[in-house]
Each structure stands twice: as C-alpha cells, then as structure tokens.
Amino acid sequence: MSESEKTAAPAQNRKPKRRRRKPRKSQSSWDLRQFQVPPVAGKWRFHDFDLPLPLMRAIHALGFEYCTPIQAEALSQTLLGGDVVGKAQTGTGKTAAFLIAALTYFLEEPAPDGQKPGTPRALIVAPTRELALQIEKDAKALARFTSLNIASVVGGMDYQKQREQLARKVDLLIATPGRLLDFHEKRDVDLSQTEVLVLDEADRMLSMGFIPDVKRIIRHTPKTEERQTFLFSATFTEDILNLASQWTHQPAHVEIEVTVDNAADIDQRVYLVSDDDKQRLLVNLLKQESFERVMVFGNRRDLVRKLDELLRKAGVDVAMLSGDVPQNQRIKTLERFREGELTVLVATDVAGRGIHIDDVSHVINYTLPEDPEDYVHRIGRTGRAGAKGVSISFVGEEDAFSLPEIERYINDKLPCEHPPEGLL
Numbered sequence: 001m002s003e004s005e006k007t008a009a010p011a012q013n014r015k016p017k018r019r020r021r022k023p024r025k026s027q028s029s030w031d032l033r034q035f036q037v038p039p040v041a042g043k044w045r046f047h048d049f050d051l052p053l054p055l056m057r058a059i060h061a062l063g064f065e066y067c068t069p070i071q072a073e074a075l076s077q078t079l080l081g082g083d084v085v086g087k088a089q090t091g092t093g094k095t096a097a098f099l100i101a102a103l104t105y106f107l108e109e110p111a112p113d114g115q116k117p118g119t120p121r122a123l124i125v126a127p128t129r130e131l132a133l134q135i136e137k138d139a140k141a142l143a144r145f146t147s148l149n150i151a152s153v154v155g156g157m158d159y160q161k162q163r164e165q166l167a168r169k170v171d172l173l174i175a176t177p178g179r180l181l182d183f184h185e186k187r188d189v190d191l192s193q194t195e196v197l198v199l200d201e202a203d204r205m206l207s208m209g210f211i212p213d214v215k216r217i218i219r220h221t222p223k224t225e226e227r228q229t230f231l232f233s234a235t236f237t238e239d240i241l242n243l244a245s246q247w248t249h250q251p252a253h254v255e256i257e258v259t260v261d262n263a264a265d266i267d268q269r270v271y272l273v274s275d276d277d278k279q280r281l282l283v284n285l286l287k288q289e290s291f292e293r294v295m296v297f298g299n300r301r302d303l304v305r306k307l308d309e310l311l312r313k314a315g316v317d318v319a320m321l322s323g324d325v326p327q328n329q330r331i332k333t334l335e336r337f338r339e340g341e342l343t344v345l346v347a348t349d350v351a352g353r354g355i356h357i358d359d360v361s362h363v364i365n366y367t368l369p370e371d372p373e374d375y376v377h378r379i380g381r382t383g384r385a386g387a388k389g390v391s392i393s394f395v396g397e398e399d400a401f402s403l404p405e406i407e408r409y410i411n412d413k414l415p416c417e418h419p420p421e422g423l424l
Contacts, residue, residue, distance in 0.1 A: 030145075035060040044072035046100075049079060052107040054145040055100065062141060068093035071100070073254040078230065079104060083251035085244045086232045089377060092256050095200075098124070098230045099139050102196045105228075106148055106171055118166040118189050120151075120173035122196035123221070125214060127204040129154040129176055133331065135200070136174045148172065153189070155179045156328070163188055177205070177213035184220060191220040195227055199247065202233040202240055211243070218247060225249045234373065266383035268391045270403070270416045275396035277424055282307070282366060283314045284423045285392070286344060292361040293337070296346045297378050299367045307346045307366060321347040349374050357381065365393040368402040372409035 035056060037045045044067040046059050067075065070088045077084050078101035088094045102122045111121060126132040136152040143150060151165040152174040162179070166188045173180075173189070183189040197218070199205070205214055221227055229248045233240050236255070244251065273281055286294065298304045301322045308320035319333045319342050336342045338357055349369065360382045369375050375393075382389025395403055395416065407413055 030057050032056060037065045040066065043067070044075075049075055051100065051104055055103055055107060055142065057145045058142045059100075061144070064096070068097075070094050070254060070256045071097040073256075074098070074230070075101060077252040077254070078228070081228060083229045083248040084231070085241075085248055085251045085253050086230065087234070087236050087253075087255040088232060089234045089256070089380060094232050095135055095138050096142070098198045098200075098232070099135070099142050101230070102172060102198070103139075103143055103146070103148065105196060107146060111169070111171070112193070115169055115193070116190065117168050118170060118183075119193045120170045120189070120191070121193065122172045122198070123191060123194045123217075124172070124174045124198040124200060125177060125180070125205075125217060126174065126200045127176070127208055127210060129156055130330065130334065131201065132174045132176050139172055139174065143172075150174070153179045153183055156326075177210045177217060180217060181213055184217075191217065192222065194221040197221055197227050197229045197247075199229070199231045202231050202243065203235045203237065206237075206239060206243075234377070266379055266389045266391050268379065268393075268414055270393045270395050270414045271419045272416050273394050273396055273419060273424070275398060278366060278394050278396060279307075279310055281394060281419055281423055282364065283310065283316070285364070285419075286311065286316050287314065288423065291343060293340065293357075293359055294344045294362045294364060295357075295360055295378075295381050296344060296364045296366055297369070298346065298348060299369060301348055303367065304346050304348050311344060311346065316344055317342055318344040318346060321345055323348065349378070361389060363389070363391045365391070368393060368395065368399040368406065370402060372402075372406045375406045376410065 030053070032047070032053065035047075037047055039045065046056065046064060046067060051059070070086060070092045071094075074084050074086055074094070074097040078098070086094060086097075106121065115121075124132075124135055126135060132152055132154045136150060139150045148171040149169055150172045151162075151170050153162045153166070154174075154176045155178050159182075163183070166183060180189065184191065199214065205211060224247065229251070231244050231248060231251075271281065282296070296307060298307055301324050304320050304322045305324065308318060311318040319336065321330055321333055325333070333342070333345070334357070337345045363379050363382045365375070365378060369378065379389075379391040382391060393399075393414070403414070403416075
C-alpha cells in the first residue's frame with residue numbers, strides 16, 4: 001500500500017490516540033521534592049507535563065529546568081499521542097522533545113507480551129552517523145533510571161557488534177537509513193511493531209538523497225494512522241511538507257523560526273581582513289585570547305586540512321572534523337573535544353548540524369558559508385542553554401558577497417570592524 005493510501009485509510013480503522021496514564025510509583029528513594037523549579041510566567045517547566053518519575057529524575061540529573069519553546073509546544077501534542085511536524089534548527093532542544101515523548105510512552109504503556117528481539121517499539125531515523133550517535137547518547141542519559149533498552153545501527157561502525165545489540169529486546173532504535181535497510185534485509189530488524197517513528201533533519205535527508213531509502217523503511221512500519229510520527233526539519237520546503245503529509249496523520253505543526261533571535265546570548269563580531277592575512281589573524285587570535293573551546297569553520301575539506309596543519313605547526317591543540325576523516329577517528333575527536341582534551345576543532349559544515357557539544361565558547365567562521373542558513377547553524381554551536389558565546393567571522397574579498405545575504409536572512413546588520421590591534 002502506498003503512503004498516500006495509508007493516509008487515506010477509513011477513520012474506523014485508525015488506532016485511537018492514547019490518553020495519559022498516571023505515572024507509576026517508582027521504587028527509588030528519589031522523589032520530586034528533590035527537584036524544585038519555581039513557576040515563571042511565560043515558561044513551561046517539565047513538572048507541568050506530569051512526566052514519569054524516572055524520567056524526571058534524569059531531567060533533574062541533566063540540569064534541565066524549563067522547556068525550550070520547541071519542547072513545550074511539541075510535548076503538549078506528543079504526550080497526548082498526536083503526530084507532530086516540527087520546524088526547528090539544531091540547538092533548540094528538539095532531540096529531548098521527541099525522546100521525552102517516546103520514553104514517557106514506554107514507561108506508561110508496558111511492552112506487549114512476547115516482544116521479539118530486534119523489534120523496536122520506537123525508531124529514530126537520522127541522516128548522519130554523528131547525529132544518530134548523539135541521539136543515542138542523549139536517549140541513554142534520559143533513560144538512565146529506567147530498564148529500557150536503547151540501541152543504534154549506523155554505517156561505518158562494527159557490523160557484528162550492532163547485530164549483537166539486535167539479538168535482544170530493543171525499545172528504542174536509532175539508525176541511519178542505509179545500515180537500517182541492511183539489517184532489515186537480513187531479517188535482523190523487524191519494523192512491523194514500530195509504535196513511534198521519528199524522522200529527524202528531514203531536509204538533510206532530502207538533500208543527501210536518502211528519501212528513497214526512507215520511503216522503503218516507512219513501508220515496513222505500521223500504517224500512518226497506526227503509529228505516532230514526529231518529523232523535524234530546519235526548513236519547510238514544498239518537498240518536505242509534501243513528504244510530511246504522506247508520512248503523518250493529522251499532525252500539529254510546530255515552528256521555531258531559524259533566526260539568530262534564538263541565539264540572543266551570542267556576541268557576533270565581523271573582522272574585515274584581506275584573504276592573505278586570514279591565516280595570521282587566526283593563529284594570533286587563538287594564541288593570544290584565552291579560549292576554552294573553539295570551533296573553526298571552513299567551507300571546503302582541503303581548506304580545513306590546511307588550517308589543521310597551520311595550527312598544529314603554531315602549537316595549537318587542534319583536530320579536524322570533515323568527510324576526509326575516518327568515521328572512528330571522527331567519533332574519537334568529537335569525544336575528546338566534548339571532554340575538554342582538545343581546545344580547537346576545525347570543521348566543515350558536516351559538524352555544523354546535529355552535533356551537540358556543550359560549552360563551546362567561540363565559533364570562528366574562517367570563511368562565510370555560501371548558504372546563509374548555515375551561518376545560523378554554525379553560530380548555534382555556542383551560546384547554548386543560557387551560556388554566553390562569541391561568534392567571530394573573517395570577511396575577506398571572497399566573503400564580501402555572502403555577507404549581505406546573511407544579513408538579509410537574519411534580518412539584522414552585523415557590526416563590521418578591523419581586527420583588534422596586535423592580531424595582525
């Protein structure tokens with residue numbers, strides 16, 4: 001049956017949307033009195049959603065108190081069983097929004113009797129390995145006080161180890177499209193019992209050519225009206241909205257605008273510099289300023305490689321992240337950066353979306369991106385969760401054409417200045 005036929009199924013066949021049950025009492029000694037968050041006008045607390053106690057304990061341990069806008073709007077729909085189509089960029093809290101909804105469902109609705117190995121109740125499909133592994137890490141952090149089983153299957157990683165994960169009961173599976181289809185074709189994964197389906201960064205899956213694979217995956221899941229579906233995208237193009245209409249049933253649309261207003265805690269600076277002086281400016285900036293954790297973005301792989309070599313020779317503690325770096329090495333590099341073992345990460349835009357790294361103090365745009373939206377994604381790496389951040393863009397002769405487009409996109413004028421004395 002086609003997706004459009006699924007969507008058009010008669011109303012009497014539709015699975016009734018679930019109603020919230022009261023959370024069961026936990027055997028833990030922890031209780032909600034240990035998690036005090038005062039009400040604030042205009043903000044939603046996680047307390048306001050009557051979430052299960054083990055989940056609230058994890059939210060407390062993670063230091064979350066108030067919901068981000070996407071979390072508040074999405075949870076008000078998803079916790080009642082509704083489908084959601086959400087427009088939100090990386091860094092807005094969308095990952096926690098769909099994870100909290102899925103985990104709440106698992107804790108309130110026990111798994112059906114006889115659940116077979118490799119038959120996930122929830123499936124999250126993401127376009128890149130890095131994003132999938134980050135979602136897995138976030139899911140395990142939120143499920144740490146539960147007995148729920150979480151697994152991931154992604155390309156470029158040990159196939160047999162992933163297969164072993166599927167040989168047991170899996171509540172939540174995070175996957176990239178190609179590797180998931182590999183396992184499905186070998187009958188290691190059964191998607192016929194999927195109750196919750198999440199399609200994250202649908203715009204990237206479209207641009208990367210994954211939509212045919214995603215369509216094949218969805219055909220193996222229950223009918224549209226028999227599962228709960230969340231689709232998230234940084235943009236709502238006509239193609240994305242058409243796909244959303246095929247894959248969801250009567251969804252609520254939640255939109256968090258992709259603007260730098262969401263990053264009000266970022267001090268944005270633009271340094272006017274000749275292209276020939278950019279390397280000297282970068283080295284001096286990184287050696288003279290006391291930076292804690294810095295991401296430097298370049299537009300091309302060869303440029304990132306050149307900058308990595310330049311900074312190493314200058315004695316800067318640096319590593320690079322691009323498509324040229326083997327997958328295992330990329331994961332190790334990201335972990336070292338997260339743990340504070342690396343000060344500087346030089347990256348292409350492959351790291352600009354979907355990678356959640358706390359406490360990035362500075363973002364440096366060595367070159368301005370060609371797509372204005374990527375500027376917002378890049379600077380969104382810093383200034384997260386209320387922390388202050390700094391974005392510094394080097395604008396040379398080649399970047400001059402991109403600057404006006406970025407300013408139009410963010411509807412703001414960026415302050416241009418010459419680099420401070422002593423940096424050149």
